[in-house]
Amino acid sequence: MSHIPENTNIPRHVAVIMDGNGRWAKKRLMPRVMGHKRGLDTLEEMCRVCSNLGVAYLTVFAFSTENWRRPEEEVSFLMGLFLSALDKKVKKMHANGLRVKVIGERSHFSQAIQDGIVAAEELTKNNKGLTLTIAADYGGKWDIVQAANQLIREGKTEITQEDLSAKLMLAEAPEPDLFIRTGGETRISNFMLWQMAYAEFYFTDVLWPDFNETEIKKAFASFTQRERRFGRTSEQLPIEQQRP
Numbered sequence: 585m586s587h588i589p590e591n592t593n594i595p596r597h598v599a600v601i602m603d604g605n606g607r608w609a610k611k612r613l614m615p616r617v618m619g620h621k622r623g624l625d626t627l628e629e630m631c632r633v634c635s636n637l638g639v640a641y642l643t644v645f646a647f648s649t650e651n652w653r654r655p656e657e658e659v660s661f662l663m664g665l666f667l668s669a670l671d672k673k674v675k676k677m678h679a680n681g682l683r684v685k686v687i688g689e690r691s692h693f694s695q696a697i698q699d700g701i702v703a704a705e706e707l708t709k710n711n712k713g714l715t716l717t718i719a720a721d722y723g724g725k726w727d728i729v730q731a732a733n734q735l736i737r738e739g740k741t742e743i744t745q746e747d748l749s750a751k752l753m754l755a756e757a758p759e760p761d762l763f764i765r766t767g768g769e770t771r772i773s774n775f776m777l778w779q780m781a782y783a784e785f786y787f788t789d790v791l792w793p794d795f796n797e798t799e800i801k802k803a804f805a806s807f808t809q810r811e812r813r814f815g816r817t818s819e820q821l822p823i824e825q826q827r828p
């Protein structure tokens with residue numbers, strides 16, 4: 585059963601599908617990949633804003649298991665961007681006290697990227713600031729299956745929800761309170777399926793490279809208005825969590 589968080593005002597864990605980079609570039613008659621470049625700047629800015637607002641975990645979808653289907657040049661540009669970010673951007677994040685983690689199937693990435701991921705996690709592991717988790721070659725279905733396979737390897741023949749939860753990527757983080765998708769689509773695209781069981785959903789047409797402090801504050805304001813019941817009735821909630 586989903587754990588009921590105590591404070592409902594600032595989301596402890598925000599999960600984001602950073603969508604709309606390609607359309608942002610297309611609107612400006614630029615190659616799609618320029619949108620990805622700008623999107624990375626937005627991510628940096630969102631880390632700063634979320635840290636300042638007191639968010640503890642920010643989890644972003646950077647590359648899905650399905651994104652390998654994109655044209656080869658785009659995939660290869662994204663890999664180059666990822667590699668350079670693992671070095672340069674992560675150094676800045678480290679200076680700002682962020683903890684960086686990467687979730688997903690690492691084996692399909694080049695050795696350089698795999699080494700970069702290990703180095704980034706190692707460099708930032710003792711930091712006490714915001715935990716930024718980057719989902720790369722990640723899929724919600726993949727996550728559930730890898731968790732189940734771990735349990736099978738341990739010899740389990742029957743499992744509980746707790747057993748499975750404990751083996752998922754991000755098991756150590758609370759489940760997302762707020763899920764944001766930019767770029768106008770209203771689907772989950774195989775992101776954290778299990779962990780999103782009780783997340784509040786927020787969709788905006790704003791394209792990811794245009795997303796900014798004002799826009800994320802709008803998302804948080806919407807979140808604050810929501811009455812999170814977790815199955816209970818409104819009257820059962822503590823008075824400060826009841827919404828008019």
Ligand code: IPE
Nearest residue numbers: 602603604605606607608646
């Ligand atoms: C999201 O932006 C980034 C990745 C999937 C890597 P898109 O590239 O999907 O942008 P649109 O949806 O085509 O505009």
Ligand code: IPE
Nearest residue numbers: 601602603645646647648773
């Ligand atoms: C979802 O965006 C994945 C990421 C943002 C990394 P997509 O743009 O790939 O999603 P679909 O294919 O439109 O659902």
Ligand code: MG
Nearest residue numbers: 603604605767
């Ligand atoms: Mg898209």
